[in-house]
Amino acid sequence: MTDLTIFDPDVVAQYRISTQDVARVKQYVRLLRGDSAPELQDIARGGEVGTRLLLNRLVELRWLLTRDPLLLERERHEVEKLIADQQEILERSRSLAEAALLGLIAKRKRPWETRKVIRYRLIEKYYPGEGWQVWGTLYENCSGMFPQVKVLIRAIPDDDRRTGRHLDRRIVELDIGIEDGERIVDPSYPIRFRVLPEIRTIEGASHHEVRTRLWEVIFEEMEKRRAERRVEYDAPEPTYVPLRERSEKED
Structure with missing residues (x-):
C-alpha cells in the first residue's frame, strides 16, 4: 500500500487523494507506458516531482472515468483514442491542476492570507x-x-x-x-x-x-x-412450497 505521506499533504487534502487513487493512477500509467515507465518510479518516490506527476495523471484519469467507467479494463489503443477525443478538456484540466499546485505553494509563502x-x-x-x-x-x-x-x-x-x-x-x-x-x-x-x-x-x-x-x-x-x-439491489425471489392436497383416503 502506498504511503500518502510521501506526497504534498496540501495536495492530498485538497484533492482528497486516497491510496486507491494512487493505485488507479499507477494502473493507468502502466496501461499507457508499460511496467518499466520512469513515471512510475517518480511517483513512487513522491516529493515535489512525484506529487506533480500524480496530480496531473489523477485529474486526467478522473475525467476519463466519467466518460468510460471501465477505462482501466480497456486495451491501450482504446484508451489512447478516448484521450485523443477528450484532448481539449484534458489539457484544460491539467492546466488547472498545475495552477492549483502553484497556488498551494504560494499560499504557504503567504500564511497571513485569509481563506x-x-x-x-x-x-x-x-x-x-x-x-x-x-x-x-x-x-x-x-x-x-x-x-x-x-x-x-x-x-x-x-x-x-x-x-x-x-x-x-x-x-x-x-x-x-x-x-x-x-x-x-x-x-x-x-x-x-x-x-x-x-x-x-x-x-x-x-x-x-x-x-x-x-x-x-x-x-x-x-x-x-x-x-x-x-450498486445492484437483488430482491429475494419468493419461495414457493408445493402443498399436496390430502386425499379422502388419507383422512
Whole structure:
C-alpha cells in the first residue's frame, strides 16, 4: 500500500487523494507506458516531482472515468483514442491542476492570507436516456469583479456557449442569489436544468482556488453517482412450497 505521506499533504487534502487513487493512477500509467515507465518510479518516490506527476495523471484519469467507467479494463489503443477525443478538456484540466499546485505553494509563502468560505449549490442537467446528471455548480461571486452579480456558474464544458450566456443573463436580469438559485431554471428553454436545494460550503484563499475546488467537487459528484448506479439491489425471489392436497383416503 502506498504511503500518502510521501506526497504534498496540501495536495492530498485538497484533492482528497486516497491510496486507491494512487493505485488507479499507477494502473493507468502502466496501461499507457508499460511496467518499466520512469513515471512510475517518480511517483513512487513522491516529493515535489512525484506529487506533480500524480496530480496531473489523477485529474486526467478522473475525467476519463466519467466518460468510460471501465477505462482501466480497456486495451491501450482504446484508451489512447478516448484521450485523443477528450484532448481539449484534458489539457484544460491539467492546466488547472498545475495552477492549483502553484497556488498551494504560494499560499504557504503567504500564511497571513485569509481563506474565504463560499456557499454553492449543485446544478443538474437532464440527459435523454440517462436522466439527471451533475452538470455544474452555482456559487457566490467571490471574484472581486461584477459586484452587481451575486452568483456565478462553474460547469463542465459539454454545452455550447449559448447555454452559458442564457443562464448568465437570467442571473443578472432576475438578480438571482444563492438562496433563490432555482430561479435560474427557464421552463421554456430546450435544455432542462434543476438546482438542488442543499446549500453547501467550500473554502479557498482566492477566486481561482475556489473555482479549482468546485471543478473537483463536480468530478467527485460524478464519480459518486456513477458508483451508486453500479450498486445492484437483488430482491429475494419468493419461495414457493408445493402443498399436496390430502386425499379422502388419507383422512
